[in-house]
Amino acid sequence: MTKRTAFVNARLLDPASDLDMTGGLLAEDGKITDFGPDLFKDGVPDVDQLVQCDGLCLAPGLIDMRVQVREPGEEHKETIESASHAAAAGGVTAMVCLPNTEPVIDDISVVEFVARRAREIKMVKLYCYGALTRGMEGEQITEMGLLADSGALGFTDGIKALTDPLVMRRALSYARTFGLLVIQHPEDPDMVDDGVMNEGELASRLGLPGIPAVAEVMMVERDLRLLSLTGGRYHASHLSTAASINAVRRAKFDGLDVTCDTAPHYFALNENAVSDYRTFAKVSPPLRSEQDRNAVVEGLKDGTIDAIASDHAPHDQDSKRLPFVQAECGIIGLETLLPLTLELYHNGHLTLLEALGKVTAAPASILRLPSGRINRGAPADLLLFDPNRPWTIDEEKFRSKSNNSPFHDRPVQGMAVRTFVEGRTIYTAV
Amino acid sequence: MTRSQTAPDFALYRFPHRHLLGIDGLSISEINSLLDLADAYVAQNRQHDKKSDVLRGRTLINLFFENSTRTQASFELAGKRLGGDVMNMSVSSSSIKKGETMIDTAMTLNAMHPDVLVVRHPDAGAVKLLSEKVTGAVINAGDGRHEHPTQALLDALTIRRRRGRLDNMTVAICGDILHSRVARSNIYLLTTMGARVRVVAPRTLMPAGIERFGVDVFHDMRAGLTDCDIVMMLRLQTERMRGTFVPSTREYFHFFGLDREKLSYAKPDAFVMHPGPMNRGVEIDSDIADDINRSVIRDQVEMGVAVRMACLDLLTRGATVN
Numbered sequence: 001m002t003k004r005t006a007f008v009n010a011r012l013l014d015p016a017s018d019l020d021m022t023g024g025l026l027a028e029d030g031k032i033t034d035f036g037p038d039l040f041k042d043g044v045p046d047v048d049q050l051v052q053c054d055g056l057c058l059a060p061g062l063i064d065m066r067v068q069v070r071e072p073g074e075e076h077k078e079t080i081e082s083a084s085h086a087a088a089a090g091g092v093t094a095m096v097c098l099p100n101t102e103p104v105i106d107d108i109s110v111v112e113f114v115a116r117r118a119r120e121i122k123m124v125k126l127y128c129y130g131a132l133t134r135g136m137e138g139e140q141i142t143e144m145g146l147l148a149d150s151g152a153l154g155f156t157d158g159i160k161a162l163t164d165p166l167v168m169r170r171a172l173s174y175a176r177t178f179g180l181l182v183i184q185h186p187e188d189p190d191m192v193d194d195g196v197m198n199e200g201e202l203a204s205r206l207g208l209p210g211i212p213a214v215a216e217v218m219m220v221e222r223d224l225r226l227l228s229l230t231g232g233r234y235h236a237s238h239l240s241t242a243a244s245i246n247a248v249r250r251a252k253f254d255g256l257d258v259t260c261d262t263a264p265h266y267f268a269l270n271e272n273a274v275s276d277y278r279t280f281a282k283v284s285p286p287l288r289s290e291q292d293r294n295a296v297v298e299g300l301k302d303g304t305i306d307a308i309a310s311d312h313a314p315h316d317q318d319s320k321r322l323p324f325v326q327a328e329c330g331i332i333g334l335e336t337l338l339p340l341t342l343e344l345y346h347n348g349h350l351t352l353l354e355a356l357g358k359v360t361a362a363p364a365s366i367l368r369l370p371s372g373r374i375n376r377g378a379p380a381d382l383l384l385f386d387p388n389r390p391w392t393i394d395e396e397k398f399r400s401k402s403n404n405s406p407f408h409d410r411p412v413q414g415m416a417v418r419t420f421v422e423g424r425t426i427y428t429a430v
Numbered sequence: 431m432t433r434s435q436t437a438p439d440f441a442l443y444r445f446p447h448r449h450l451l452g453i454d455g456l457s458i459s460e461i462n463s464l465l466d467l468a469d470a471y472v473a474q475n476r477q478h479d480k481k482s483d484v485l486r487g488r489t490l491i492n493l494f495f496e497n498s499t500r501t502q503a504s505f506e507l508a509g510k511r512l513g514g515d516v517m518n519m520s521v522s523s524s525s526i527k528k529g530e531t532m533i534d535t536a537m538t539l540n541a542m543h544p545d546v547l548v549v550r551h552p553d554a555g556a557v558k559l560l561s562e563k564v565t566g567a568v569i570n571a572g573d574g575r576h577e578h579p580t581q582a583l584l585d586a587l588t589i590r591r592r593r594g595r596l597d598n599m600t601v602a603i604c605g606d607i608l609h610s611r612v613a614r615s616n617i618y619l620l621t622t623m624g625a626r627v628r629v630v631a632p633r634t635l636m637p638a639g640i641e642r643f644g645v646d647v648f649h650d651m652r653a654g655l656t657d658c659d660i661v662m663m664l665r666l667q668t669e670r671m672r673g674t675f676v677p678s679t680r681e682y683f684h685f686f687g688l689d690r691e692k693l694s695y696a697k698p699d700a701f702v703m704h705p706g707p708m709n710r711g712v713e714i715d716s717d718i719a720d721d722i723n724r725s726v727i728r729d730q731v732e733m734g735v736a737v738r739m740a741c742l743d744l745l746t747r748g749a750t751v752n
Contacts, residue, residue, distance in 0.1 A: 194672055201639025205454070207554035207576025207611060210638055277555030321533065323553035325574070 004028050005380065005423040006044050010053035014060065014374035015357030016364075025058060027380035030422030035374060049425070053384055056417055059356055060372045061093025061124075061381040064337060065261065065363040066237060066309035068158075068330070069095075069126070072113065073102025078314040078401045080114070083334065084123035086312075086400040088427035090335040091416030093381035094125040094371055095312075099136065100158030106131035106142045108150040115151055123426050124419075125371070125381065129154045129183060132171050138162055141171050145178050153367045154235065156183035159284060159313075159329075161219055163189060169226050176232030181366070183235045184223055186244065187285055191215035196325050198271040198286045206277065208324055211286050217243035224251045227258060235366060236260040238311050240285045242295030249304040259366050260304070263311035264340035265331055265406065267296045273406050279320045279327035281406040283313070297349050300358065307362040310337040314402035332400050336393055338385065339412035345387070346413050352387060380423040389415045443467050445744040449561045449568040452577035453618040461586070461619060468587050468733070468740035475511065475736055484743050485514030488545040492518045494571070495532065495551040500706060500731070501571050501580075505548045508738035514545075532556060533563060540564040545746055549573075567745040569738075575609050575670065580741060581705050582615035584733040586623065588726055589660060591733070592701065597624030602654050602696070603645075604630040605664035605686060605713050608637050609671065612705045613664055617643050630654030632686060634675045651686055655695040662703045663688050663714050679712045689715040693724070701726050 007025040012035060014020075024039035025032060026047075044050060064087065070078040087095050097114065099105030105114065105128050118126035130152035134140045144155055155175060161184060162168050175182050192211050197203050199210025220236055224247060227234045239245050239260050251258045265273075265283060270293045273281035281287060299305040313330025320327050333340075337359060345355040364372025371381045393410045395403040419427035443463040453461075474480060490509040492502050502518060509516040521535060532551065539547065546567045549557045554574030561568035572578040590596055601620055607613045607629050620627050621644045629640060630648040641647050648654030655661060666682065676682045688702065702718055702725045710716045719725055 199638045201642045204637035204639050204643075205614070207574050207614060212638075277558060321559075323532070323551065323556035323559055325553045 002028050003030070003423065004045070004047040005049040005051065005420070006040065006047040007051045007053055007058055007382070007384075008040050008044055009055055010058035010384070011055060012374060013057050013353060013356060015353045016361035016373035017375070018353060019374060020353060022055070025374070027423035030380055030424075032374060032376055032378050032380050034376065049423070051384065051418070056384055056386050059383050059385065060360040060374055061383045061419060061421070062091050062337060062359040063363040063367070063369065063372050064092045064095040064310050064312065064334060064359070065307060065367060066263070067095040067097050067312040067334065068100065068314065069097045070314060071101065071117065072110070076401070077316050077319075080117045080126060081121050082399065082401045083312070084118075084121050084126065086332075086334040086398065087124045088419045089399050089416065091338045091383040091385055091419055092124060092334055093383065093419060093421050094127065094369065095334070096127040096129060096153055096367065098156065098158040099129050099131040100160075104131050104136055105129070105152070106134050106136070108143070108146055111147060111150045111152055124421060127151065127153045127367070129156050131155070132157045132162055132182060133167065136160055138164055138167060141167070141174055144175055144180055148178060148180055154181035154183050156237070157185065159185055161185050161187050161189060165222060165226065168223065169230055172226055172230040172232045172234065176230060179233070181233045181235055183237055184219065186216055186219040186223065186236050186239070188215045188218045191218060194325075196282065196286070197274050198288050200271070200289060202271055202275065206275070206324075213241040213243060213288060213292065216241045216285055217247055220244040220247045224256060224258065227251070227256050228254075231257070233257045238263045238266065238285060238309070239299070239305060240266045240288050240296065241292045245295050245299040245304055249299070249302070252304065259306045261307040261309045261363075262296050262300070262305050263309060264333060264337060267293060267300065268340050268343060269293070269406060274324070277324040278406060279322065279324055280331070280404050282324060282327050282329050283331050284329035297344070300344060301349055306358070307366060308337070308341050308358040309363065310334055314400055315404045316402055320404050330404060332398065332402055332405050334400065335398055336405060336407050336412075338416055339391075339393070339414045340407070342387055342414035343412065380420060382420040383416060384418040384420075385414065385416050387414045389413065391415055443744055448745070450579055450741055450745060451558050451561060451568065451570045453579045453582050453615045453622070454577065456622065458622060461583070461623060464583055464737070464740050464744065465587050465590060467743060468583065468737040469591070471736035471739040472591075472733065475732070480511050481513060482511070483513040485509060485512035485746060488514045488746055489543065490514045490516045490546045490548065490742065491539055491544040492516065492548045492571075493535070493539065493550075494518070494520045495549070495556070496572070498550055498571070500734075501550065504731070504734040505571065505738050508735050508742055511735070512739055512742055514742070532560060536560045536563050540566070546742055569741055569745065572611055575611050575614070577615045578611040579615050580734070580738055581612050582619040583741070584730055584737040585616055585662065585703060585705070586619055587733040587737055588703065588729050592726065593659065596620065599625045599660060600628065600658040601625050601660045601662055602628040602630055602658040603662045603664065604651065604654065604688065606635045606666050607631045607640065607664065608635045608675070609667040610664050616662065617645055621645070628654050628658065630686070632676060651688075651692045652695045655692060658696045659700055660703060661688060661693065661696055661700055665705065665707065666709055666712050683712055687711070687713055687715060688718055690717060693718060703727065703730060705730070
C-alpha cells in the first residue's frame with residue numbers, strides 16, 4: 001500500500017538545481033516522485049497526507065553536518081531524542097554527530113548504537129563521523145574502512161585537532177584508499193595554550209588569555225601541504241579567520257580536493273559578544289575580530305566556504321555559569337541554524353537559494369548523501385518555511401536540553417513551519 | 431568607647447555604584463571622591479585614636495580564593511578601623527572543584543547577610559560573576575589579570591599626596607604588564623585622570639593591543655624612563671606564567687630590572703613605586719627599594735588602608751541611601 005503525500009501551492013526551492021517556482025510536489029513511500037508547476041492542475045489525487053503550503057517555501061530539509069548530541073555519555077546535556085526534537089523544530093532533517101561521545105565513536109559497535117537509537121526515535125536522520133584516531137588520542141588511525149561500511153560519513157577527532165603531522169599524513173593517505181573524507185578541527189593547540197578568547201585588545205582589557213588568529217591558519221596550511229602530498233578529501237571545520245579562508249581559497253584554486261564550513265556565530269557575531277565575560281559566547285575556535293567576521297561573509301559569498309553547520313554544542317548551566325576561563329566552549333545551534341543562515345539573505349550577501357544551498361545541497365554533496373535536493377527519487381526530507389516571518393529567539397523555548405545560546409533575544413527572520421522526513425511530518429510550528 | 435572620630439561629611443562624595451569591580455568605567459569625579467575621602471582617612475589613621483563607627487553593625491567578609499597577606503590584612507584593618515565586624519575566609523581553589531565552589535560559597539555567605547564582600551579570585555571576571563549572586567556590595571580585591579582597583583586607587587593617592595596632582599604626570603609602568611591586574615587598573619585610572627602613561631616591558635610580557643589603551647609603549651628601560659616623574663615597577667609573576675616568557679631572571683634584571691643607573695634617566699626627583707611583594711634582584715635592586723628618598727613603597731602600604739576605608743565607607747553608605 002503506497003503512502004502518498006501531496007504538497008500543493010508551494011514555492012519550490014532547490015539550490016542544487018537552481019529551482020525556484022510555484023507548484024506542487026508528490027511524495028510516495030518516502031521519496032519524491034514528481035513535482036512541477038502543473039502537477040496538480042487537474043486536481044489533487046487521493047493521498048494520505050495533503051499539505052496546503054499557501055505559497056510558503058518548500059525546500060530540502062537542512063543537513064547539519066556538525067552536531068554534538070552528547071549521547072552516549074553526557075545525557076544530562078543532550079540526548080539523541082532531545083537533539084532530534086530540536087533539529088526538527090529548526091527545519092533540520094539530517095544531522096551528523098561528532099565522535100566525541102563517551103565511549104568515543106571509534107568502533108563499529110558505537111556507530112551501530114547511534115543508528116539504533118535514531119531508528120527507535122524515528123525523527124530526523126542521524127549520521128555520525130568516526131574518530132580519526134583511536135580514542136581521539138591522535139596516535140593510531142581507526143578502522144576507517146569498517147566504520148565507513150557501518151555508516152560513518154567521515155573521520156575526525158571531533159573538537160580536537162589531529163596535530164601529529166605523520167599521523168595526519170597516514171590518515172589522509174589511508175582514507176584516500178577508500179575515498180573517505182577526513183575532517184579537521186583546525187587549531188594548533190600549542191598556539192592556543194591556555195587561551196580562551198580571541199587575542200587582541202578586548203582580551204587584554206578583560207584580562208583573559210588570548211588565542212591568536214594564526215593558530216587556525218597554521219593548522220590549515222599544514223594540512224593542505226599534507227593533502228598536496230597524499231591526495232584525498234579534506235574538510236576544514238568551522239573556519240573563523242580571514243587567513244585560513246584565504247588558504248583554502250588558494251588550495252581550491254590549485255585543485256586540491258578541499259572543502260570547508262563555518263558556523264553561524266562566525267558570521268553573525270564577533271568577539272565583542274564575550275564582553276562582560278559572557279560564557280554563552282565562549283566557543284572553540286573563539287569568536288574573532290570584525291575583519292575576520294567580514295572575511296567569513298566574503299568566503300561564503302565567493303564559495304570558498306562551501307557549507308554552514310550549526311556546530312551544536314549543548315552544555316548545562318553548571319558548565320557555563322562559571323568564571324570565563326573555567327566555562328566549557330560551545331553554543332547550541334540546531335534551532336537557530338535556519339534564521340541565522342537566512343540573515344545572509346536578508347542582509348543581501350547571498351540569494352535565498354545560495355543561502356539555502358549552504359545548509360542543504362553543499363553538505364549533501366560533501367557527505368555524498370542522496371538527500372538535500374528536490375529530485376525525482378530523492379528522499380522526501382523536506383522543509384516548509386516562511387523566509388520572512390519575524391520572531392525573537394527565546395532560550396525558554398528551545399527543545400534542546402541545554403540553552404547555551406548567545407542569540408537569546410535576537411530578532412530574526414525566517415521560521416520552519418513544518419518539517420518532513422521521508423514524507424512524514426515530524427514537526428509543525430504552533 | 432572609641433567613637434571619638436567624626437566621620438567625613440558624606441554629602442561631599444559621590445559614588446553611585448553598588449560594587450567596586452574595576453576602575454574601567456569610573457569617572458574623574460568618582461575617582462576624586464574616593465581619593466578625597468581616603469585623604470581624610472589618612473589623617474584619621476595617623477591619630478592616636480584611629481577608630482570610627484561608620485561601619486558599626488556592618489559585616490565585612492574577606493573572601494580570598496587566592497593567597498594574599500597584605501591586601502587581606504589591609505582590608506581587615508580598614509574594616510576594623512571603621513568599626514565593622516570583619517571575617518576572613520580563605521578558600522583554596524586547588525583543593526575543591528573550582529567554579530561551583532565559588533558560586534556555592536558566595537550563596538552560603540550571602541545567606542549570612544554580609545554588607546560587604548571583598549573578593550579575590552585567580553580568574554578574570556570571577557568577582558563580577560559573584561557580584562551577580564549576592565545582595566551586598568562587592569569589592570574586587572583582584573581577579574586574575576583583569577583588575578585590582580584598590581591598588582590603583584592607593585597608587586593614585588600616593589602620587590597625588592606627593593605631587594599634588596595626577597594630570598600631566600608621566601608615569602612609567604615597567605615589567606610584567608601581560609599578567610598584571612595592577613597595570614591594567616593603573617592604566618585606566620591614570621589615563622582617566624590625565625596622566626601620561628608609558629608601559630615598558632619585553633615584547634613577550636606586553637598584552638596584545640596595549641597600544642590601544644592610550645599608553646606609549648617602550649621596550650627599552652632607559653628610553654621608557656627618560657624624563658618620567660614616577661617609576662612604577664611590577665612583580666614578575668612567574669606563578670601565572672606557562673612556559674618561558676623571559677630566558678632567565680639574570681637576563682631580565684640586566685635589561686628590565688630597576689637599578690640606580692637606569693633610574694638616572696628619570697627626572698631627578700622621580701620616585702619609585704612597587705605594589706609588592708618585591709622580587710629583589712629580579713625587577714628591582716634592593717639599593718633602590720630601600721632608599722627612602724626614592725622609594726615610596728611604605729607610603730603605598732599606608733595609603734592602602736585609607737583607600738580601602740574610603741571604598742568601604744562609600745559603598746556601605748551608598749547602600750543606605752539607595
